Amino acid sequence: MSHDHSLNPETMPHEPEKATLEGKNKFLGFWFFLGGETVLFACLFGTYLALRNSTAGGPTTNDLFGLELVFIMTILLLTSSLTSVYAMYHMKNNNFKKMQLWLGVTAVLGFAFLGCELYEFNHYIHEYEFTFRSSAFGSAFYTLVGFHGGHVTFGLLWLLALMIRNAKRGLNLYNAPKFYVFSLYWHFIDVVWVFIFTVVYLMGKVG
Amino acid sequence: MSIAATQKRGFGAVLWDYLTTVDHKKIAHLYLFGGGFFFILGGLEAMIIRIQLVRPENDFVSAGLYNEILTMHGTTMIFLAAMPLLLGLMNAVMPLQIGARDVAFPFLNSLGFWLFLFGGLILNCSWLLGGAPDAGWTSYAPLSTTSPGHGVDFYVLGLQISGAGTLIGGINFLVTIINMRAPGMTYMRMPLFSWTTFITSVLILFAFPALTIGLFLLMFDRLFGSAFFNVALGGNTIIWEHLFWIFGHPEVYILILPAFGLFSDIFSTFAKKRLFGYTAMVFATILIAFLGFMVWAHHMFTVGLGPVANSIFAIATMAIAVPTGIKIFNWLATLWGGSITINSAMLWALGFIPTFTLGGMTGVMVASVVADYQYHDTYFVVAHFHYVIVGGTVFGILAGLHYWWPKMFGRILNEKLGKIAFWIFFTGFHLTFFIQHFLGLMGMPRRYWVFLKDQGLDTGNLISTIGAFLMAIGVIIFFYNVVYTAVKGEKVPDDPWDGRTLEWATSSPPAHYNFKQTPLVRGLDPLWVEKTEGKGKMTPAEPLGDIHMPNGSILPFIMSFGLFIAGFGFIYQVNYTWAYIPLFVGMGILLGCMLIRSLKDDHGYHITKEELEREAD
Amino acid sequence: MAENTNSNEVNPYQKHKNKLEMQKQLITFALMILFTIIAFVIVATGMMQKMFVIPVLLILAVIQVAFQFYYFMHMKEKGHDMPSLMMYAGIMAALLIIAGLVVITWW
Amino acid sequence: MKGWMGRFRAFFLLGSLALVLSACGKDNLTALVPKGYGAESSMDLIIISTVVMLFVFAVVMLIYVAVLLRYRKKKGQEDFIPKQVEGNKTLETIWTVIPIILLIIIAVPTVTATFDLADNSGSKDGLNIQVTGNQYWWHFNYEGQEIQTSQDLYVPVGEKIYLSMKSSDVHHSFWVPSISGKMDVLPENENKMYIEAYEEGVYWGKCTELCGPSHSLMDFKVIVVSQEEFDQWVKDMKNVNPDTQPQDAVAQEGKSLFQQNNCMSCHAIGSSPTQIGPNLTNFGDRSKIAGILDPTKENLVKWIVDPESIKPGNKMTGNYPEVSEKEAGKIAEYLMQLKPSEVTPESAGN
Ligand code: HEA
Ligand code: HEA
Ligand code: CUA
Numbered sequence A: 001m002s003h004d005h006s007l008n009p010e011t012m013p014h015e016p017e018k019a020t021l022e023g024k025n026k027f028l029g030f031w032f033f034l035g036g037e038t039v040l041f042a043c044l045f046g047t048y049l050a051l052r053n054s055t056a057g058g059p060t061t062n063d064l065f066g067l068e069l070v071f072i073m074t075i076l077l078l079t080s081s082l083t084s085v086y087a088m089y090h091m092k093n094n095n096f097k098k099m100q101l102w103l104g105v106t107a108v109l110g111f112a113f114l115g116c117e118l119y120e121f122n123h124y125i126h127e128y129e130f131t132f133r134s135s136a137f138g139s140a141f142y143t144l145v146g147f148h149g150g151h152v153t154f155g156l157l158w159l160l161a162l163m164i165r166n167a168k169r170g171l172n173l174y175n176a177p178k179f180y181v182f183s184l185y186w187h188f189i190d191v192v193w194v195f196i197f198t199v200v201y202l203m204g205k206v207g
Numbered sequence B: 001m002s003i004a005a006t007q008k009r010g011f012g013a014v015l016w017d018y019l020t021t022v023d024h025k026k027i028a029h030l031y032l033f034g035g036g037f038f039f040i041l042g043g044l045e046a047m048i049i050r051i052q053l054v055r056p057e058n059d060f061v062s063a064g065l066y067n068e069i070l071t072m073h074g075t076t077m078i079f080l081a082a083m084p085l086l087l088g089l090m091n092a093v094m095p096l097q098i099g100a101r102d103v104a105f106p107f108l109n110s111l112g113f114w115l116f117l118f119g120g121l122i123l124n125c126s127w128l129l130g131g132a133p134d135a136g137w138t139s140y141a142p143l144s145t146t147s148p149g150h151g152v153d154f155y156v157l158g159l160q161i162s163g164a165g166t167l168i169g170g171i172n173f174l175v176t177i178i179n180m181r182a183p184g185m186t187y188m189r190m191p192l193f194s195w196t197t198f199i200t201s202v203l204i205l206f207a208f209p210a211l212t213i214g215l216f217l218l219m220f221d222r223l224f225g226s227a228f229f230n231v232a233l234g235g236n237t238i239i240w241e242h243l244f245w246i247f248g249h250p251e252v253y254i255l256i257l258p259a260f261g262l263f264s265d266i267f268s269t270f271a272k273k274r275l276f277g278y279t280a281m282v283f284a285t286i287l288i289a290f291l292g293f294m295v296w297a298h299h300m301f302t303v304g305l306g307p308v309a310n311s312i313f314a315i316a317t318m319a320i321a322v323p324t325g326i327k328i329f330n331w332l333a334t335l336w337g338g339s340i341t342i343n344s345a346m347l348w349a350l351g352f353i354p355t356f357t358l359g360g361m362t363g364v365m366v367a368s369v370v371a372d373y374q375y376h377d378t379y380f381v382v383a384h385f386h387y388v389i390v391g392g393t394v395f396g397i398l399a400g401l402h403y404w405w406p407k408m409f410g411r412i413l414n415e416k417l418g419k420i421a422f423w424i425f426f427t428g429f430h431l432t433f434f435i436q437h438f439l440g441l442m443g444m445p446r447r448y449w450v451f452l453k454d455q456g457l458d459t460g461n462l463i464s465t466i467g468a469f470l471m472a473i474g475v476i477i478f479f480y481n482v483v484y485t486a487v488k489g490e491k492v493p494d495d496p497w498d499g500r501t502l503e504w505a506t507s508s509p510p511a512h513y514n515f516k517q518t519p520l521v522r523g524l525d526p527l528w529v530e531k532t533e534g535k536g537k538m539t540p541a542e543p544l545g546d547i548h549m550p551n552g553s554i555l556p557f558i559m560s561f562g563l564f565i566a567g568f569g570f571i572y573q574v575n576y577t578w579a580y581i582p583l584f585v586g587m588g589i590l591l592g593c594m595l596i597r598s599l600k601d602d603h604g605y606h607i608t609k610e611e612l613e614r615e616a617d
Numbered sequence C: 001m002a003e004n005t006n007s008n009e010v011n012p013y014q015k016h017k018n019k020l021e022m023q024k025q026l027i028t029f030a031l032m033i034l035f036t037i038i039a040f041v042i043v044a045t046g047m048m049q050k051m052f053v054i055p056v057l058l059i060l061a062v063i064q065v066a067f068q069f070y071y072f073m074h075m076k077e078k079g080h081d082m083p084s085l086m087m088y089a090g091i092m093a094a095l096l097i098i099a100g101l102v103v104i105t106w107w
Numbered sequence D: 001m002k003g004w005m006g007r008f009r010a011f012f013l014l015g016s017l018a019l020v021l022s023a024c025g026k027d028n029l030t031a032l033v034p035k036g037y038g039a040e041s042s043m044d045l046i047i048i049s050t051v052v053m054l055f056v057f058a059v060v061m062l063i064y065v066a067v068l069l070r071y072r073k074k075k076g077q078e079d080f081i082p083k084q085v086e087g088n089k090t091l092e093t094i095w096t097v098i099p100i101i102l103l104i105i106i107a108v109p110t111v112t113a114t115f116d117l118a119d120n121s122g123s124k125d126g127l128n129i130q131v132t133g134n135q136y137w138w139h140f141n142y143e144g145q146e147i148q149t150s151q152d153l154y155v156p157v158g159e160k161i162y163l164s165m166k167s168s169d170v171h172h173s174f175w176v177p178s179i180s181g182k183m184d185v186l187p188e189n190e191n192k193m194y195i196e197a198y199e200e201g202v203y204w205g206k207c208t209e210l211c212g213p214s215h216s217l218m219d220f221k222v223i224v225v226s227q228e229e230f231d232q233w234v235k236d237m238k239n240v241n242p243d244t245q246p247q248d249a250v251a252q253e254g255k256s257l258f259q260q261n262n263c264m265s266c267h268a269i270g271s272s273p274t275q276i277g278p279n280l281t282n283f284g285d286r287s288k289i290a291g292i293l294d295p296t297k298e299n300l301v302k303w304i305v306d307p308e309s310i311k312p313g314n315k316m317t318g319n320y321p322e323v324s325e326k327e328a329g330k331i332a333e334y335l336m337q338l339k340p341s342e343v344t345p346e347s348a349g350n
């Protein structure tokens, strides 16, 4: 059985990501990892909420945040979540080309998001002299948003590695779980972002 | 590799085998070896503590060194001794108990071990590099953020790395138990040790991220100038206390639940009775884990959180006595009416009941907020937690080792030595720690480098130190027993205790594929079921066929080594720019290995049916 | 090893189901965008009293996230008991932690 | 509750005295002989919970011993297979419900006492003292009185004293076992507690939160005096004039050495609130030097010449010009004469 489990329309199982024991394990293990990540981000959110008014005389949430950029970033990331759903849709239909295409779109959106984030940080640092070290609020803000940004970066590297590695050989039962698990990760990043734009930016604007 | 495994090989081959192994049974050996090593280290530190406190105003060690030793004792014992030893037992036994050929993620399993080991090493490197961490195993800020030198940095990176290993191990166990049980092994037929492994892994999954974040914040403050705990810039040091205890309290149940599980198995085996109230035992375990997440602030009663918070956390804490009590009484009821064999394993288990009950009861006493205003941070608390940790976890590990040694190594630990070690350790233990309850109430705070003359604390401390020496003798006898057994221990049959659960249905030590044919489970205590109602051995659930096995890999070792190097880079980039080299090289190694792992297909290999048939039964 | 390779006859049917599923996902997406816009508009225009805004924002976020989990991440489908159990356990731990850090850190 | 609790406590103490031959430790240090309101509340709970625990332990041990006596494997019955019992609903209910009841017995007084001790509503009219924890010494500022002291806290007997506590560096914890339970002293928040002592005397206080190398040496004293003595002490302390010249020549020289050697940059004499080092206004009355040494001249000289040898890591070491033993002797002479009040630890008895 060391032959590779290459897929064609005849051998396409209903859920290719869970068709092998390895796939099932990966699927479950990754969900649990996301459960742990939930706690991880909860700790960051808790810390941020406890410190968001500790500005030590520096700029406050209301001074800093602008809504336009955050709105654009939100739309970028939300859309990338949809495009990765499209990718999984084509995976289930065993359409490798289209899957790669949509994953590509996802990556582009992800990079755009990351660009916006870097621009934003740069803006705060240069316009407001608001850095990681200027106050407890600064530390908490950059750590929370930065952890999310780090997740996005890692996700993009992961995605590129997957796409390039499998570009030539198409879909099989060995790599289907990998793609699927990546999409879970990507959605989770989006989930975290929903709370970041709500708790950090919108609530920060409200006061 | 499959068949040659039993043949004699050179040292290099064995070493390479262990460095690359992904076999859970060998990883178990590694965990036991690593954990045992750190246990001796932590024990030596404990002995230094006790020698320093043998008489008032002693100057055996200096004040700064005392704090380092005390911190390293707590940290080493909890993270590098107790947990790895438990993970070792889980690795050795749990897959066998549920009738699995392997764990779900053999590669990650090995990665988990190497991360733990290199984390422990980095932590202990601090001794050689300018001093160990000295802010207590709890490392409260701002003492930890302002502690001079790099001690606390080693604490942060060491725990971060080994913590990642533990988290990975936890996820591996979870998926193994959910996906890889043998046919018929329903959840409610799993042996209690497998159950507690499962619940413990859940605790690991949700508790360790809090530690991860706490350590990150500490690291950012110390190494990158952030201000989480810098009060002048609006920081708040209580956040660390919360994060630490949100992790820390579940952690103590991570330490005790596996012990509960293995005691359940041991009691029912040696009483020759089915575990009394199996369902209640399972739900009590779940309840303890659940409640364990909402009691963390009982370590912070004196922080001044206010009467409302204190009361809520006190009541939640006390509630844990109920499920734990259910367990104690169910064990007693299991023994009741049984036919009890008392050997070394059983001695440790029997010693556990009164000892842990005492420790649990002092736990409820410290949970009583206003009383805790007196107990907190005194030797009363030191007594409480050594009663539960040593009396529960360490007794449990020793019981488990005696019980499963024949399964793991095919030889039985010497009974006579085992019994002597138990009695000496047991006496020494109570001598050391019982008196500490009173020392605490008589006005001796914990983490005291010296206690002053004329405060009425001399006798108590002397007794305590004497007890500690007895404990050391007990431990030395145990290790002697291990060596003795390895050299001329008695070989035993596969099922020396007339066991009840599946691990006793395999050979001792088990073949690397565990079960030639996956067994069919027909009830709780499956082997016992077959012994009383069947052929006396397990019925296979499948015809003999090819067995799929994972390939070994050196990558986990290299990845952990990369992190180890990067750790030094992180620590020293504060002082030297060259330190960015190890930082980037180390992270590069890590990422490179991850890339190799994800780019290189690894389909494992198969042991063919023919090979299996050739292997003589 | 489960080598589930004999499912070619369900394929057209499955394909159709996948399509329906995809339509639902699109609707989900539209709703998520809608909620996002509502949230931003509330804040940008300052149309609501401060006391109400935060709960409303949080509720909108929670609904969005539920969509992500149940539709985009398929948690509503079968075979997701363990994932949802663990996710809920994680969420519970998360809520406790946030409550702890927010309510009792400053007093 | 007080009445029967009191009698019960006496009974209990006798019992535990017999149990622990080594008595209850040092008077005025042990928590086992409460002499203040907080300590008494704690003791009540300690007793209640201990009694409950002894009961539980007795039950567990009874079953345990019975099991071991009756159910060991018997000779000649090696093949005996016990009945495989699954469980027993009634029994399991019993050992679920009874512990719940026992816990309620502990929980109710716990919650009551917690709220009672957190009630600081009397602080408006009472005596308020700001406590500052420093590595490794304590500072006390009597609010509205312009009195600053260090290490020794004078309070009147039988009255509620309201403490607001804050740290100037790391976490410390304020604990006077005989009088009251402990409360952490933190850098970011002011913690409040009250203490009330029942008997006059000198009580040991300790720092119970790890705060560095000399954590174990961060002792202080609470000196409980009668109300009249306290009023006298307040008056004396207010009358201190930092500029008065000492009588004898050695001490005068000591005073100028004290000023020359930069000691004044950290140590105030009088009510000036400098807080880098302990306030030395009533240093001659101290029950201990630096919280731990007996108040003799040799000890003081030793401290001034080389404080590091006494309290490792203290914040005085290395921050003042080197002082010879001879100079130190003169400074010591001067400092030992700073005795503004008749009310001293000795007069408070011990
Ligand atoms: C294995 C580890 C372990 C275990 C199992 C426990 C179990 C418990 N612990 Fe302990 N604890 C620690 C390890 C552990 N602890 C450590 C390491 C610390 C110190 C950390 C530090 O500061 O460094 C600590 C500190 C600690 C504190 C903080 C003290 C302080 O710093 O002031 C508290 C307070 O509530 C507490 C409570 C409890 C309780 C209520 C239990 C309960 O789970 C116990 C339940 C068991 C029983 C009660 C016995 C059996 C029950 C019966 C026979 C039924 C009938 C009983 C009754 C009705 C009472 N523990
Ligand atoms: C798993 C956890 C664990 C274990 C097993 C132990 C085991 C022991 N502990 Fe400790 N302890 C802690 C966890 C643990 N401890 C923690 C968390 C703290 C708090 C730290 C802090 O405050 O930050 C603490 C603190 C602590 C203190 C309080 C220090 C202080 O506050 O100042 C003391 C004092 O007596 C103590 C003593 C002991 C002793 C005598 C043992 C004994 O049981 C040890 C027995 C083992 C040995 C004696 C080893 C013998 C081996 C040899 C002698 C070598 C032989 C050589 C070969 C075979 C080659 N421990
Ligand atoms: Cu101050 Cu310990």
Ligand SMILES: [Cu+2]
Residues within 6 Å of the ligand: B248, B249, B252, B295, B296, B298, B299
């Ligand atoms: Cu706890």
